[in-house]
Amino acid sequence: xxxxxxxxxxxxxxxxxxxxxxxxxxxxxxxxxxxxxxxxxxxxxxxxxxxxxxxxxxxxxxxxxxxxxxxxxxxxxxxxxxxxxxxxxxxxxxxxxxxxxxxxxxxxxxxxxxxxxxxxxxxxxxxxxxxxxxxxxxxxxxxxxxxxxxxxxxxxxxxxxxxxxxxxxxxxxxxxxxxxxxxxxxxxxxxxxxxxxxxxxxxxxxxxxxxxxxxxxxxxxxxxxxxxxxxxxxxxxxxxxxxxxxxxxxxxxxxxxxxxxxxxxxxxxxxxxxxxxxxxxxxxxxxxxxxxxxxxxxxxxxxxxxxxxxxxxxxxxxxxxxxxxxxxxxxxxxxxx
Amino acid sequence: xxxxxxxxxxxxxxxxxxxxxxxxxxxxxxxxxxxxxxxxxxxxxxxxxxxxxxxxxxxxxxxxxxxxxxxxxxxxxxxxxxxxxxxxxxxxxxxxxxxxxxxxxxxxxxxxxxxxxxxxxxxxxxxxxxxxxxxxxxxxxxxxxxxxxxxxxxxxxxxxxxxxxxxxxxxxxxxxxxxxxxxxxxxxxxxxxxxxxxxxxxxxxxxxxxxxxxxxxxxxxxxxxxxxxxxxxxxxxxxxxxxxxxxxxxxxxxxxxxxxxxxxxxxxxxxxxxxxxxxxxxxxxxxxxxxxxxxxxxxxxxxxxxxxxxxxxxxxxxx
Numbered sequence: 162x163x164x165x166x167x168x169x170x171x172x173x174x175x176x177x178x179x180x181x182x183x184x185x186x187x188x189x190x191x192x193x194x195x196x197x198x199x200x201x202x203x204x205x206x207x208x209x210x211x212x213x214x215x216x217x218x219x220x221x222x223x224x225x226x227x228x229x230x231x232x233x234x235x236x237x238x239x240x241x242x243x244x245x246x247x248x249x250x251x252x253x254x255x256x257x258x259x260x261x262x263x264x265x266x267x268x269x270x271x272x273x274x275x276x277x278x279x280x281x282x283x284x285x286x287x288x289x290x291x292x293x294x295x296x297x298x299x300x301x302x303x304x305x306x307x308x309x310x311x312x313x314x315x316x317x318x319x320x321x322x323x324x325x326x327x328x329x330x331x332x333x334x335x336x337x338x339x340x341x342x343x344x345x346x347x348x349x350x351x352x353x354x355x356x357x358x359x360x361x362x363x364x365x366x367x368x369x370x371x372x373x374x375x376x377x378x379x380x381x382x383x384x385x386x387x388x389x390x391x392x393x394x395x396x397x398x399x400x401x402x403x404x405x406x407x408x409x410x411x412x413x414x415x416x417x418x419x420x421x422x423x424x425x426x427x428x429x430x431x432x433x434x435x436x437x438x439x440x441x442x443x444x445x446x447x448x449x450x451x452x453x454x455x456x457x458x459x460x461x462x463x464x465x466x467x468x469x470x471x472x473x474x475x476x477x478x479x480x481x482x483x484x485x486x487x488x489x490x491x492x493x494x495x496x497x498x
Numbered sequence: 499x500x501x502x503x504x505x506x507x508x509x510x511x512x513x514x515x516x517x518x519x520x521x522x523x524x525x526x527x528x529x530x531x532x533x534x535x536x537x538x539x540x541x542x543x544x545x546x547x548x549x550x551x552x553x554x555x556x557x558x559x560x561x562x563x564x565x566x567x568x569x570x571x572x573x574x575x576x577x578x579x580x581x582x583x584x585x586x587x588x589x590x591x592x593x594x595x596x597x598x599x600x601x602x603x604x605x606x607x608x609x610x611x612x613x614x615x616x617x618x619x620x621x622x623x624x625x626x627x628x629x630x631x632x633x634x635x636x637x638x639x640x641x642x643x644x645x646x647x648x649x650x651x652x653x654x655x656x657x658x659x660x661x662x663x664x665x666x667x668x669x670x671x672x673x674x675x676x677x678x679x680x681x682x683x684x685x686x687x688x689x690x691x692x693x694x695x696x697x698x699x700x701x702x703x704x705x706x707x708x709x710x711x712x713x714x715x716x717x718x719x720x721x722x723x724x725x726x727x728x729x730x731x732x733x734x735x736x737x738x739x740x741x742x743x744x745x746x747x748x749x750x751x752x753x754x755x756x757x758x759x760x761x762x763x764x765x766x767x768x769x770x771x772x773x774x775x776x777x778x779x780x781x782x783x784x785x786x787x788x789x790x791x792x793x794x795x796x797x798x799x800x801x802x803x804x805x806x807x808x809x810x811x812x813x814x815x816x817x
Contacts, residue, residue, distance in 0.1 A: 359753035359767035388755035427712030
């Protein structure tokens with residue numbers, strides 16, 4: 162992407178975005194407490210690209226996804242869609258934007274109403290947002306079913322009559338029904354059988370090309386994320402620790418956490434002895450209720466120094482197009498001492 | 499031979515007719531060996547291992563064939579005898595550790611109870627052993643962890659506590675059903691190390707069920723690939739991954755996106771989805787999705803030939 166510096170290429174932007182949840186009541190033992198599920202996230206999604214968001218469970222990636230489509234109210238920072246500040250717009254004000262900003266969820270059997278037929282489910286956004294008549298809706302639904310690889314007679318089926326892969330196709334048809342600009346996909350393939358995942362990954366790539374969609378793709382499966390993303394952002398404990406072109410981040414991660422995460426993925430090794438060096442992290446992800454001081458990764462970091470315990474590193478550009486939040490980023494290519 | 503399964507068939511009577519979940523599964527396992535069982539949902543990998551454990555209690559289940567553990571037939575063994583084996587000689591770890599732990603007792607209490615159920619040992623001695631076990635599965639502070647309730651532990655710690663419980667009586671055979679599927683990769687790496695360590699220190703045999711080819715390739719000595727209730731391919735890890743025979747194994751390996759090197763423009767996907775066990779095709783169950791299917795595939799089910807590396811496929815037999 163050579164024109165990445167043009168400001169109008171950015172379709173979605175967050176500036177210091179944060180989401181706090183308060184838990185407990187004043188009657189509970191610890192009193193009311195605040196969890197920073199997402200903390201100071203600044204991201205720019207460019208038109209037509211796929212931004213992959215990776216991280217372990219509890220790192221805040223799903224919360225961030227929900228903030229991006231305003232399913233959660235944002236507590237800190239700003240959210241801009243196509244240049245408009247939509248951080249605190251009312252639901253009525255958001256409505257015209259909703260059709261341009263859609264979401265696909267992880268588990269299609271939980272996100273589709275079991276008592277409604279697939280055709281109705283896909284027609285619903287059309288009824289809400291367009292002035293199409295019954296025939297027009299029927300025509301558009303048929304078109305969408307074909308687009309996502311479902312058969313015309315599938316419109317009368319209920320969600321439980323589909324296989325997992327087909328159900329996710331219904332979920333995708335629903336999300337693209339209104340010709341959105343941006344689709345946020347929260348773990349769209351992780352509930353599917355391995356042999357079906359590749360079909361859905363390919364379908365998403367085809368749709369992106371045909372409909373000029375922009376994706377924010379969230380998954381914990383790193384190889385799937387690498388396959389679909391142009392750029393990736395790695396999250397740890399609510400914040401982004403590294404961001405950059407996906408090929409580069411995967412081949413030469415700069416943050417010790419990204420490095421450990423990528424090295425932990427079990428791979429099919431056909432050549433015996435060709436095993437990679439694995440970095441095993443000690444301890445568990447700390448509770449976001451009580452995050453460590455300084456760099457939030459320092460208690461598990463294999464190369465933490467005194468400075469990391471007191472000073473929190475900011476996400477800064479350390480090389481062209483690559484950002485990292487680390488005082489001592491890994492020099493590319495070379496192994497750590 | 500530690501475990502020898504011959505022609506195991508498990509069926510369930512349902513309103514829609516007899517469902518054959520497992521159809522003629524045979525395999526052997528030696529002490530100190532790790533067998534990886536790979537398959538998708540509905541392939542029968544879990545049911546076959548539940549049968550080995552004698553944990554299929556559904557009155558509508560019909561179990562046929564033979565399961566011999568150290569020469570002793572397990573099919574038809576009275577529940578009391580089976581219970582004596584389970585926990586002491588054969589241990590199991592499940593996908594979701596929360597279902598294997600009771601929420602109302604501490605971790606230490608639960609593991610000590612498990613030890614005392616199988617051994618004549620005092621309470622204090624049992625608790626001492628619990629502390630040892632928790633240290634063995636890398637709890638940073640085992641004494642403190644003993645007084646914790648399951649909900650106070652993270653997912654990875656819970657799974658390690660369940661593993662500690664499984665190891666408490668030094669089982670000769672450990673059956674692990676997708677033990678790392680619910681965990682993050684960084685935690686998974688630690689659990690896989692633990693399984694390897696267990697094999698090294700106790701010479702236990704391990705059956706490891708997973709859908710993740712990467713995990714199998716890191717851990718298993720031998721691999722069994724299942725599809726629609728049957729074994730479609732078996733072989734040593736090296737054989738299976740460097741020279742996969744069955745079209746299903748090949749397609750499955752091909753559809754995993756690479757983590758390094760050239761990115762394919764499109765993933766080589768397998769069309770369709772796994773068949774329903776109620777409506778299996780008459781011939782090979784994989785035929786409707788198979789890229790190299792020809793006439794014989796629709797007529798009969800290919801058998802799995804003997805030998806170390808073999809696949810149940812007419813094309814392979816022909817070659």
